[in-house]
């Protein structure tokens with residue numbers, strides 16, 4: 001058995017939820033007390049995102065901008081629901097290297113720039129028991 005050191009995961013960073021009606025969903029989450037940070041488009045991923053702060057974590061409501069995006073196909077196939085879970089890591093490049101060597105199916109072999117300029121990468125749901133998994137690089141918490 002390979003006993004290579006595990007990657008460091010600092011915690012859950014955000015949960016991504018696909019919704020068909022972003023305005024209604026935003027209102028609903030605000031009514032639960034979630035603080036809306038911003039709404040913005042990521043055209044390269046074909047999505048509009050409403051981003052909420054909850055404590056030190058986030059919730060992202062995602063809705064497709066076109067019918068071709070992965071989020072559009074997800075919505076058509078499964079309806080509203082949890083789309084991905086994102087974990088915070090201190091060193092994304094090291095994490096990707098480790099996961100690739102460990103046989104994980106990486107959607108992004110190199111970090112890409114996501115929401116808010118974060119360095120992110122996605123792992124295929126096939127490698128994470130059916131959950132699309134995102135890693136987000138964050139500065140480690142001070143000691």
Ligand code: CO
Pocket residue numbers: 014015016060084086134
């Ligand atoms: Co995300």
